[in-house]
Amino acid sequence: MQLKKKQSLAELLAVATGVLLTQAPKSALAIAEDLDMDISYMEYREDERVRVREMDVGVKWYYNDDNIFSGKVITDSITGATPSGALKPPSAASQTLTTPSGVGGATGFGGSTNNYLQPLVDFVDRRVAVFAGWDHTFDRLYRGNVNAVFSNEDDYQSYGLNLGGSREFNNKLTTLEAGVGGSYDLITAADGIQKEFGNVLDDRPDAYEDGEKMTIDLGVSLTQILTRGSLIKVGTSHGLVRGYLSDPYKVVTVVDAVTREPQNYYHEKRPNDHRRSAIFADYNRLREFEDVVSVGYRFFWDDWGIKAHTLDMRYRHDLRGTQYITGHVRLYKQSAADFYHAYLDEAKNQDPEIGSNPPSYASADYRLDDMTNYTLGAKFGMSGSLGNVFVRYEIMRQIGTHGDYRQLTAQLFQVVWTLDFVKQ
């Protein structure tokens, strides 16, 4: 009787193994012809400032069990107005002298009759970015990937290459990932790159031809499965950027601090090196086998004196059928860069050309100021025979501390349609 039981168990195992073996090629066939496509449209709008329309198409081709190829094309058009860094003039009279990016709007420096620079200037720009990637599984535990990116704007080109790898441990409960990314950027501003701390109203005698910068980033992360419905990822990233790091369209104003009367405008000057670091943690947890709570935190610091905290929280609630909604809250706070100046004070001899005590670097870019950002968002998604679709809306409120344009409200709308092509 006992022997008979053993035989039947062996038979069962044989049958089970046979089923697995006979099913494997079918599974591989399905995977070999699996293709995902993402189509995304995004509209971003700031109150009375920048407006962006963006269209993305991404494809992921599961070539076989070991190789995934991916590609993506992003096109966007940007219009609107952005702060140049110039202070608002004390009187209503002003003149547009420069454009921040791309073509369109007013051009050229000089020719001013009242020596005021327009603090908010119109611009137009377009961007096309192309991504290509290859993800390869070396064996059961090791994976590697390589991604290339090329991005082109009217006045900016970027070439990047990222390499990454991962190793699973601990019965695949733990995954260690590492990556390195490098990029080369070429800045070709509409009127040429200007001399840093060059007087804007000069006739550009020292204009550079192009600006260049190199970036290298390193990242390491560890993902740990905690329970049947929760996991955590912790990691750190470090980066070095070197080259022309100023914004060719941003200026700093030298003012009489009492009357706020602008005395001179200079092209901003930032250091030629930027070392950046971050640590982060992300936690996902399933509730009641359906809803998902996601919490993420990042701490960023750099050698420009900026420290930033980011807290990101999402709650996804599954509705009936295949529909769901997600709520999103994001809080961000940063300290100012050491060289951020809303303006330079003539009385303190800070004029870069004629002052006796000019700063080594100065930028009035509002993005380098002390700042707090709040984002609220909502998303609705559903699955059907035509794939998965989600739409989302986000509103961001940005509150700086100094400068004339320290407050910003932006709204974002995005719709993403994911199609799965699997040959049966």
Added chain:
Amino acid sequence: MKKLSFLIFMSFATLSGCANMKEFYAPPEPWERDLLAQDKMIIGGHPAEAGTDDHVYFSKEAASIGHTIGGGGCGCN
């Protein structure tokens, strides 16, 4: 008696601590990973959404490294 009460209290505390601990750390067996395999459990969310957010915040804030490295540079306004 006081000693016994303390022991009982400590036992309950330890047991309830273990129960809470299991809520946050009880690694699943290989055949129990169906829930984690769902797209909604991917850390960072949908790539199209994450990519858009990265680009927006990269353009509007000073902190520009963290969850991802590399990416398409831009002269953002």
